[in-house]
Amino acid sequence: MRILIIEDESGILNFLRQGLEEESYSVDTATNGLDGLEMALAEAYDVMLLDWMLPGKSGVEVCREIRRAGIKTPIIFLTARDTVQDTVFGLQAGANDYIKKPFSFEELLERIKVQLRPHSGEQIEFRLGPIVVDTQSHQVFRDSQEIKLTQKEFGLLEFLLRNKGKVCRRTRIIESVWDIHFEYNTGVIDVYINSLRKKLGLTKEEDYIQTIRGVGYIAKEI
Amino acid sequence: MRILIIEDESGILNFLRQGLEEESYSVDTATNGLDGLEMALAEAYDVMLLDWMLPGKSGVEVCREIRRAGIKTPIIFLTARDTVQDTVFGLQAGANDYIKKPFSFEELLERIKVQLRPHSGEQIEFRLGPIVVDTQSHQVFRDSQEIKLTQKEFGLLEFLLRNKGKVCRRTRIIESVWDIHFEYNTGVIDVYINSLRKKLGLTKEEDYIQTIRGVGYIAKEI
DNA sequence: CAATCGTATGCGAATCCTGATCATCGAAGA
DNA sequence: TCTTCGATGATCAGGATTCGCATACGATTG
Numbered sequence: 001m002r003i004l005i006i007e008d009e010s011g012i013l014n015f016l017r018q019g020l021e022e023e024s025y026s027v028d029t030a031t032n033g034l035d036g037l038e039m040a041l042a043e044a045y046d047v048m049l050l051d052w053m054l055p056g057k058s059g060v061e062v063c064r065e066i067r068r069a070g071i072k073t074p075i076i077f078l079t080a081r082d083t084v085q086d087t088v089f090g091l092q093a094g095a096n097d098y099i100k101k102p103f104s105f106e107e108l109l110e111r112i113k114v115q116l117r118p119h120s121g122e123q124i125e126f127r128l129g130p131i132v133v134d135t136q137s138h139q140v141f142r143d144s145q146e147i148k149l150t151q152k153e154f155g156l157l158e159f160l161l162r163n164k165g166k167v168c169r170r171t172r173i174i175e176s177v178w179d180i181h182f183e184y185n186t187g188v189i190d191v192y193i194n195s196l197r198k199k200l201g202l203t204k205e206e207d208y209i210q211t212i213r214g215v216g217y218i219a220k221e222i
Numbered sequence: 223m224r225i226l227i228i229e230d231e232s233g234i235l236n237f238l239r240q241g242l243e244e245e246s247y248s249v250d251t252a253t254n255g256l257d258g259l260e261m262a263l264a265e266a267y268d269v270m271l272l273d274w275m276l277p278g279k280s281g282v283e284v285c286r287e288i289r290r291a292g293i294k295t296p297i298i299f300l301t302a303r304d305t306v307q308d309t310v311f312g313l314q315a316g317a318n319d320y321i322k323k324p325f326s327f328e329e330l331l332e333r334i335k336v337q338l339r340p341h342s343g344e345q346i347e348f349r350l351g352p353i354v355v356d357t358q359s360h361q362v363f364r365d366s367q368e369i370k371l372t373q374k375e376f377g378l379l380e381f382l383l384r385n386k387g388k389v390c391r392r393t394r395i396i397e398s399v400w401d402i403h404f405e406y407n408t409g410v411i412d413v414y415i416n417s418l419r420k421k422l423g424l425t426k427e428e429d430y431i432q433t434i435r436g437v438g439y440i441a442k443e444i
Numbered sequence: 445c446a447a448t449c450g451t452a453t454g455c456g457a458a459t460c461c462t463g464a465t466c467a468t469c470g471a472a473g474a
Numbered sequence: 475t476c477t478t479c480g481a482t483g484a485t486c487a488g489g490a491t492t493c494g495c496a497t498a499c500g501a502t503t504g
Contacts, residue, residue: 137388138437150459151436188461190483197484213469213482372448410450412494420496435458435493 001116002026002044006036006062007051007078016049016108023109033057040066044127045073047112050095052079063095070132070141072125074115076108126161128219129208131200133161140200147199152177156192157200160209160219169216193217223338224248224266228258228284229273229300238271241327255279262288267295269334272317274301285317296337300325348383350441351430353422355383362422369421374399378414379422382431382441391438415439 003025007013010031017027028043030036033054040048040062048066052059063075077098097111126133132141135158140147149157155177160168173189174180193209202208209219225247229235232253239249250265252258255276262270262284270288274281285297299320319333348355354363357380362369371379377399382390395411396402415431424430432440 138391138434139389152460186461187463187483191461191485194484194486211483374449408450409452409494413450413496416495416497433494 001046002028003112004028004030004036004039004043004045004048006030006033006040006048006054006059008032008053008055009051012078019109033059033062037062037065040071040073041069041130044125047115048073048075049108050075050077052077065144069144070134070139070146072134076111076115123162126158126164128161128164129206129221131208133157142200149196149199152192153196153199156189157196157219160217163219165218165220167212167216167218173216189217223268224250225334226250226252226258226261226265226267226270228252228255228262228270228276228281230254230275230277231273234300237327238330241331245331255281255284259284259287262293262295263291269337270295270297271330271334272297272299274299298330298333298337348380348386350383350386351428351443353430355379364422371418371421374414375418375421378411379418379441382439385441387440387442389434389438389440395438411439 003020005013005016005020005027007016007029008031013029013031017029020027028039028045030039033056035056036050036054037057050059050063054062059077063077066073066075074096077095079098096115099108099111124134124136126135130143134140138154140149140154140157156173159173159176170189171184174184174186178184178188193211196202197209200208206222208222209217212218225242227235227238227242227249229238229251230253235251235253239251242249250261250267252261255278258272258276259279272281272285276284281299285299288295288297296318299317301320318337321330321333348357352365355376356362360376362371362376362379378395381395381398392411393406396406396408400406400410415433418424419431422430428444430441430444432442434440
């Protein structure tokens with residue numbers, strides 16, 4: 001389980017990092033809003049801890065931008081302020097929970113687990129570079145911009161992402177996405193790969209979907 | 223705002239009652255699980271505070287039975303135990319939040335308000351461009367002009383608005399609005415979408431309700 | 445009897461797939 | 475190392491198909 005912490009006070013940050021790593025979470029950290037936002041958009045985390053007061057970009061802003069990019073990762077606010085309104089404001093910005101400083105580490109752990117639980121069943125959200133795919137709402141984003149895909153295009157992209165980093169043979173693709181379980185001799189896959197690359201704006205340099213000649217395709221980070 | 227407190231320790235009970243009444247909540251109390259359950263089922267409360275350890279019937283049991291009766295009132299657990307598992311157990315039983323004893327009254331207040339917020343704040347009224355939907359009075363307006371919708375039309379519109387900005391799959395719609403939980407092959411949704419668009423006066427340009435071919439529909443601002 | 449609900453039907457448009465052609469890759473031989 | 479050639483993938487156009495829209499009509503309910 002990967003956790004991103006965005007927090008500027010180094011004391012708290014180290015305390016959290018150490019504690020969470022002892023609980024065998026994988027922890028990444030950022031000490032300001034801009035860096036944090038960048039990391040949140042670039043990597044796939046399971047939970048994010050977000051300080052309310054941040055230099056550069058406030059926690060609320062960061063939270064809102066993360067949501068705007070279509071990312072549904074649970075966000076827990078760490079807040080020193082204790083007015084109700086601020087907290088509610090944070091929840092409206094798309095946060096899932098908040099915890100007030102000073103908090104007990106035990107309590108934080110619990111809240112993290114509560115957030116993780118509903119997502120443990122099936123993965124809903126996939127990422128590939130700047131691309132975010134939400135299988136639940138059937139939406140695809142690139143740099144916060146929604147991209148309209150057809151049924152088959154979406155199915156193909158989803159399949160590639162569920163096997164991210166692994167080579168997908170044509171026969172497997174045709175089985176899973178087209179539900180054809182016997183011999184095939186068709187160029188459909190190529191056509192749709194082409195269409196995907198075009199709609200996602202992939203170039204020669206940004207070849208997140210690569211061709212494996214004679215075998216199939218692979219979606220991977222570059 | 224009415225609050226029900228189920229708590230056997232009279233010291234805490236009185237402390238809470240006094241504090242909450244000063245905040246102008248209307249407070250009812252019970253000192254054991256059975257009485258509490260009866261009151262929860264008989265009266266309409268806005269929030270319930272439920273002690274974990276109760277004589278007669280445990281807090282978890284009470285919580286579960288309340289939920290089984292279809293009551294969705296937010297429940298906050300007051301717990302002395304601080305193991306993760308008990309808490310998670312409580313949340314699984316249908317609780318919305320929990321707070322660990324000893325707690326600050328301030329914090330309790332915040333958590334109560336957080337629970338109240340989503341029910342009082344936004345749930346009643348939804349908006350979509352020039353359209354306003356009041357789920358309480360069951361009325362729909364466009365530019366201050368009331369639009370008469372049938373039961374199903376209203377249900378469909380409400381569902382779309384509760385998921386504004388998210389794609390609603392046909393199966394989800396048929397489940398939520400028509401309560402059909404198995405396979406369906408019917409064109410009802412289309413018919414009602416059509417009827418909605420017509421009654422709401424939506425045009426090609428004002429397509430607040432968009433079709434996602436092969437998937438479903440989405441209500442969103444344009 | 446009137447309002448609402450769900451089904452059936454024809455039409456039009458978005459999507460899907462095929463087949464042809466063009467571009468690229470990689471292996472074999474000079 | 476370079477060239478050539480066959481094979482594979484990329485791209486495109488258009489015909490086939492599916493899906494959603496609009497409307498009409500019968501069923502149901504109060």
